[in-house]
Amino acid sequence: MTKRYSFVNPLGGTDYEWSADHTYVKVSAHDSDGHFTLMEDNLRSTFALGLHRHDHHAETFYILEGALDFHVDGDWVTAGPGSCLHIPPGVPHACVVNDASVTARMLMIFQPAGFDLYLAELGEMSAEELDDPVRMEELARKYDIINLGDVPGRS
Template sequence: MSYPEHLEYPEDRYHGDRGEVNAAFRPADSPPDISSPGGSTHYLATNASTGGEFGLYKVELGARSAGAKTHFHKAMSESFYILSGELELYNGEKWVTGRAGDFLYVPVGGLHAFKNVTDEPMTMLMIFSPGAPREEYFERVAEMTQRGGEELKQFRIRHDSYFVEDFAPGEE
């Protein structure tokens, strides 16, 4: 395969000549940042730690975990990479079964949802780009879901999560 001589890369953001020592390492045995009866979340790379470039989270969902209903994001894409188990993924058109090694990319504005319908736990990587401060969302979504109503809707909107169930046709 041949490649063009001039490739389009993003503008330089680092202007030094020798590089820096600034990598971050997270050992595999680090405990999850959030644990709940439905699973756990590991903050691998946050908005803060990547300077807003991306967010990377390892999510472990227990058996029969509800996941997230159909929604979209206005400011970021979301991707799913299945590490183990199975996950039902809604790609905006239909439900597909994701298994270890499967990947789903959802561009900005793309409808999507996910749930674990099996009797086994599953693990996935979730990637948001650009990065967003998702930690509060992960930490408070269960509490806010219990509150429900307008408070839940505003919490979701604050975190760039537009759930179809929150909007009547023509309301948005």
């Protein structure tokens, strides 16, 4: 009989290790019938995600450890442990680890699901494909990631 639930142990789930973070998919698009994806992201001190938006999905971030600086719709917000930030579709955002000498850890919900599918495609790409800006932009747009530039400066 097929189980009607999923269970993931600590440090479990499909994982993707990148240069600045290590992500674990806790609830996949498959698990939620496409409604959402839940991920745990372990961020190194060098983590920085440039300005972007999603036209069709929302993101929610719950900070477990460390602190992140989010640039959201023109504002800078510092989110420490226990902070929750919800970003609806269409709102430009970027984030960086708050203190370059520490790491951070957060849970992320993407609604509807799909970001895990983006990571899966990235994980299958060759180094040459990952270095191809046209290919990377096509993949980003396929998964509703509209890149808008680098992390904005602080005024």
